[in-house]
Amino acid sequence: MKKLLLSSIAFVFLLTSCGSKQKGELTGVQGKKWYPEKPYGMELIPRGSFIMGKSEEDQGKLLNAPTKTVTVRSFYMDDTEITNSEYRQFVEWVKDSIVRTKLAILADELGIGPEEGGIGDYAFKDADTTRASVYDKYMLDNYSGMGETGYEGRALSKDEELIWDTSDYPDEYYTEIMDSIYLSEEESYNGQRTIDVKQLKYKYSWMDIEAAARASVKGNTSRKDFIKTEEVEIYPDTTVWIRDFSYSYNEPMHNDYFWHDAYSEYPVVGITWQQAKAFCNWRTKYKNDDNKSRGKQFVNQFRLPTEAEWEYAARGGIEGGTYPWGGPYVISDTGCFMANFKPQRGDYAADAALYTVEAKSYEPNDFNMYNMAGNVSEWTNSSYDPSAYDYVSTMNPNGGDQSNTRKVIRGGSWKDVAYFLQVSTRDFEYADSARSYIGFRTVQDYMGEEDSTQ
Structure with missing residues (x-):
């Protein structure tokens, strides 16, 4: 009884002392001072609306990208594909x-x-x-x-x-x-x-928030039921350079591309969708571990872009553009190719590159994004459904079906024809597949910037 009385007195004292600091006013809970910062190597993509889908002729006759006006929130995006050097840091x-x-x-x-x-x-x-x-x-x-x-x-x-x-x-x-x-x-x-x-396996856990939110309506759910644990072999599959191309001599790329310093600034390839997701989790942990040691607030997660975010960033604010630079041509007024792709049948070198090129090659688009067309195709977080545009939301649309192992890739690559470089062209690959022509870049949700006037 004595212990209970002392606890009650302490509790009342605590309430009294808290109230005295706030002078009886509703001041809110005072947290740590938050100092937002621009993520290293990223550019801010401002929120906006755009017409997603094929406003130009659908040469592939796939009918999987009808036009639809959508709005996306502001986010940061890597200005280049993740490079070999950056992925080696993870490894x-x-x-x-x-x-x-x-x-x-x-x-x-x-x-x-x-x-x-x-x-x-x-x-x-x-x-x-x-x-x-x-x-x-x-x-x-x-x-x-x-x-x-x-x-x-x-x-x-x-x-x-x-x-x-x-x-x-x-x-x-x-x-x-x-x-x-x-x-x-x-x-x-x-x-x-x-x-x-x-x-070299990376183990991490994450919570399926969307599934938890839907299940919470029915009740009788436990938080732990939606916590998933992943363990992923994270080393790139270097054999893709040989397996992707039968009867082709690509051993030098297999032997040297990922680890040699000559290729440090080239985009990493041979990465599955699961490995790209693991990298995003590690990048978040790596940054937040450092923030914790400095007594700074945690940053929100790095992740793969949704399909809509990717297309919006690729367009660079140009309405109705066929390519990131506008279009409809792939050659500039000076006669130079605008991206790394296969411009003619079998002539991979016509654009001055045989395989990939350094991540900061060619001119960036108006959002300062490099190689949003060509070089390597890029994983997105969205699952591929040919009819997705018919049912996804017009606000931050995302077809994120966890059971669908077909994941959207965008942008075309060094081995693709110009059709796949168009900002509206959709393609997919299976999540457990690694290719010599697929890489990725990450995004982070925007939560404010430093006030430059102070």
């Missing part, structure tokens, strides 16, 4: 995390902590109880052993740099872990052992 982060996790688990099993050095330098942060926070200790006491591996939720130590030079490995345990991430001697050749890329 390196995953590789680093997997190695550190393996080292930490082995150190935990051996009972070796940071004070013992060697593999102990990579032990879980909570292994050093002198440095563990109250929260870390609580989580270890109450949630240890939960999850698939029993190590979920335990923080990795990133204080020590990973050692990749075999001559500098600190002990046999470290050597054992590093040896496990490479291909076996039997699978290596020419004296080189490479990373087993099938181990």
Whole structure:
């Protein structure tokens, strides 16, 4: 009874003290000061309405893009396709995390902590109880052993740099872990052992908000029923350069395109729709982890654009344009091709490029978007349905059916004819397919900008 009385007094005091700061006025809950910033490498696409679909002749006779006036909200979009260099940052982060996790688990099993050095330098942060926070200790006491591996939720130590030079490995345990991430001697050749890329898996969870919202009307639903967990092999499929083209010598592209610095600023290819989604999740986490360390508010998620957002951005504000530059021609008044595509039968090099080109090639459109036509086709978040324009909303339209594995790709590529470069042309590929001519770019919803007048 005494404890209850003290709690009641404390609660009343809390209400009184809160009220005194606000002087009895309705001032609202005061959160952190939010400082919006323009995402790196992105351009603002201002909200607006446009006529989506084929206002010009539908040469393909597909009848899948009738004209429809729609409105989209403001959003940021990458000014180029995601490059090899940018995607390699994702791959390196995953590789680093997997190695550190393996080292930490082995150190935990051996009972070796940071004070013992060697593999102990990579032990879980909570292994050093002198440095563990109250929260870390609580989580270890109450949630240890939960999850698939029993190590979920335990923080990795990133204080020590990973050692990749075999001559500098600190002990046999470290050597054992590093040896496990490479291909076996039997699978290596020419004296080189490479990373087993099938181990490079990114695991994340997300909530199907749309399904949850629809189900909530019926009641008897639980939040956990709509939380999905994905585990995706994230290394690009470099064999696409050979598999996509039978009886064609493309081994140099298979061998060098993704990892060599000569191709760093070229668009990444060989990426499935699922891998593109995983990249978006990682990019959001990567930014928010940094924001958390700086005491800044989280940013909203990076994601793939909807089909409508993509077309709106590709048009660059030009009403009725056939191509991002307007059109209807693919050659400028100086006689130069305006994009990287296949202008003539079998003559891939007529536009001065055989395969892909650097992401910032050719002239950008009026929204400062590069290669919205040609170079590589791009994944969108929308599922493909030939009749989608008949039923999607006129406000931020999106055909996002999770059960439909056909996903819309847009923009045409280096191996396509001009028809596929038109801003209104629709095409699709299956979500689990990787191609040498499909890449992607990401978007982020607009939530305001810095006030430049202050």
